[in-house]
Amino acid sequence: MSSTKPKSKASQPRPSPQELQQQYNRYQSELQTLASKIGELEQEAEEHNLVLSTLDEALVEEPDRKCFRLVGGVLVERTVKDVVPALKTNRDGIQKVISNLVEQYKSKDEEFENFKREYNIRPQPAS
DSSP, X not given: OOOOOOOOGGGSOOOOHHHHHHHHHHHHHHHHHHHHHHHHHHHHHHHHHHHHHHHHXXXXXXXXXXXXXXXXXXXXXXXXXXXXXXXXXXXXHHHHHHHXXXXXXXXXXXXXXXXXXXXXXXXXXXX
16 A cells, blocks of 8 residues: 655755745735725725715705715716615625735735745845
């Protein structure tokens, strides 16, 4: 009976320093991109919250009051009672995307930390 063991990582050749550097840079770039996108979406969600807080007063006092909304680059006239639910739906969608991106960020960061630990990588202090 011959047993076939899967090859362990120890039996795989160690990547060259250039390959390690490229992988390190790739992780950093992906994390930076995710963080940037999260920041943009958080700002957009905050803008939605600001508009909604303003329109909530109008919704109670004058639900048929005119308001304007930018849809696909076109300014359209609507009523407050039509716009508020759409804005809430958009804001909720943005918040779901943010939470998904945060999970991706955490996962990628953990992967990056494992990579650094596996290859004993420590950033050099800036000179």
